[in-house]
Amino acid sequence: MTVKKFLLTFSPEIAGEPITYRMVRDFDLMINILRAEIDEHGGRLMLAFEGSGSQIQKAVRYLEDSGVNVKELKEFIRKDEARCTNCGMCISICPTAAYQMDRKTWKVMFLNEKCIACGMCIDSCPPGAIRLRTQD
Amino acid sequence: MRRTYEEINEKIKKGDAVVMTAEEVIDVVERDGIEKATKEVDVVTTGTFGAMCSSGAFINFGHSEPPIRMGKVLLNEVPAYAGLAAVDAYIGATEPRQDGNAEYGGAHVIEDLISNRPVRLQATSSGTDCYPRKEIDTYISLKTVNQAYMFNPRNAYQNYGVATNSSERTLFTYMGKLLPHYGNATFSSAGQLSPLLKDPKMRTIGIGTRIFLGGAQGYVAWEGTQFKTNAAVKDGVPLSASRTLAVIGDLKQMSSEFIRALSFKNYGVSLAVGLGIPLPILDEDVMKAASVKDDQIFAPVLDYAVQSRTRKPIREVSYADLRTGQIEINGKNVKTSSLSSYAKARQVAEALKKQIASGEFLLTQAVVRLPEERVQVPLDIHSQEEVR
Known part of the structure; x- marks a missing residue:
């Protein structure tokens, strides 16, 4: 499957x-x-x-x-790694747990396969590191 | 076991000081006990990297020919306060752009300056006999200005509430996007790495204490605004927002790695500040406080649907709980997000540790200690007679 x-x-x-x-x-x-x-x-x-x-x-x-x-x-979201501060604000916003905290490094991982392109993370990201990839 | 600042600085100068981050020292204390750990370790470094709205920078632009006494000042369209001498201004972090673009503000101007990007300066004036010029439109950068120093009236909050939302609509707050029906909870303190939580009575932190500020060596200037000492305490650690610091540091020495502009939808702009303080391990009491863990530090959960300055806490949670990614609120599992970056807080504590270990950063004893007792007063509507 x-x-x-x-x-x-x-x-x-x-x-x-x-x-x-x-x-x-x-x-x-x-x-x-x-x-x-x-x-x-x-x-x-x-x-x-x-x-x-x-x-x-x-x-x-x-x-x-x-x-x-x-x-x-294949890819909805682009996370600008240089802009991302790894705060983790996106984590509690995402309805499908596509963002997860690596509890060793405390860096935010983005799991593309879980993303459903709802876009809720985009305007929740304080440093503005998340963008919707243009799909045309 | 006692140690003086002089002894610690001598060791730092020789390259012999044992320096650990507040996170690393937790393991040492657990393994060896307080007594032995105090003997082993000279300095513990702390760090935090979070949104600190009460931040900004003073800039002296230099005099134009002919000179101008700047009245209204815009930096990349963001108003700066110029009610000072002719070419001095203060750019506040949360000031929005004049054209209403809510995603760019004073914090972005500060980040642009630190990143050596050119910033447009527009100023107008009514003109005086001594300052005849009425307008100027030019570009500045940190290279062209005389002084540019950050002066933040309130940073490094000692603990802070956890935000959640019981209402039926999404709330857009300085604590981030709060989803309806307790859809999430956000918190802000770096907990076991956070500077003021590791010296809760501020024995070693006071006016003149040298600190790590945005990558530069800065100083504690004063008590921070809303400094208060009367919060309830558990194991010596305040259970809610308590002490704060006013800090100062040279923008020209800062790095965008540790200063980052933030934008909160429908709230506005803020500045993420990387701030670290070294704690001299003078005795076992300092070490004991410095090695407190996330499971011993608690914060109140506050409902931001209550639009009041007094919100009754829903419950108390530990930072260890918050860091698991979910807490329980009224029987519901609620996902948590941190607004401050723990990864960056670590980076601050590590950078400070490195600077001390290499002899670049010496510790300072406070010139004056901050108040031992201070109550925060509210603002009420008064008549002239009542406030006299």
Whole structure:
């Protein structure tokens, strides 16, 4: 089983398609919706697929064939190590424990695989060391 | 076992002094006991690196041709106080930029100066016979100014409350972002490394004490504002915010490694100051206090949803508890965050230890001790008659 995160962008015409339902029924994937937005330009859906590697691959192909722009997301957050003072303010803000304190060095570790791009850490960082990576 | 400042400084000069950080000495005391540890160790270094809003710097810009008596002064668009002589100003850490950009303020100007970045100086004046010039717009840096020294009226708080939020909305405070329904708790003291917690009655810290300030050698100038001595005490350690220090040091000798501008959303700007104080191990009592551990130091948990100067503590927690990453509040496990950096506090204590061990930093005996009794008064609305 693998977990991969994707950003799906689709035009207003296909915004009505029950994409997540098909992902579950046809490809046997577990889906965690991280963010969903829709406006006059269409929809943006950030989600995590959990399933076998081949099923995820097939699902991505299906989405692309349906006219959805699919981009795999590997890194949401960039922590500027020179700016970070390792205070740890981000730790109690993060809902998924993507930030953890190394109790030997007292330095803050960022675990990318746990990050769901909620962005709550960004405006909580006093020295301004955390930025959302531009995903386009 | 007794030791004098002179004896300690002689050893430092010879390179023979045994110096340890407040963290390292804990293990030595646990292993060897107070008596033996006191004999072994000459100096214990402390350190903290946290947001200290009551900070700022005096700058003398030098005189222009023709000269100006600066009235309004802006440094990178941040107002500085110029109600002093012609070209003296004080840039306060929390002063926001004039254009309302809440993410840049006096603390950033100070960090820019320390990092040798050019800073725009704009000043205006009504002009006088002796100072005819009415405006100036130029760039300065630490290289171009006469004096630039940090003078912080309140630093190094001896202990501080833990902040949490019982309300239904997120609170944006100087203690950081506080999530609703006790969603998190933030704390600020460096605990077992924090200078004033390791000499709680300030036997060895007073006016004139040489300290590590932002990477430079600075001094204790005075009691800090809101200095108070009447907080409840457990094992000799105050259980809530207590003593403070006013400190002074040369900006030109500081490093951005130990001075960092901070911005708190919907609150404003503050300055993280790296401050360390060496404790001369004069006798066993000094050593005993210097080796107190996080599990012997407690802080009150305060609900910042209560918008009052008097908040009743929800409970008391030890710094050892806070450092586990979670504490219990009303039966709920609440995640904790430190606002001060323990890694940096260690770095301060280590840097100070190195400077002492190499003979660069000698200890000073206080010229005057700070008050043994001081009560902090509130501000109430009074008539003229009542305050007379």
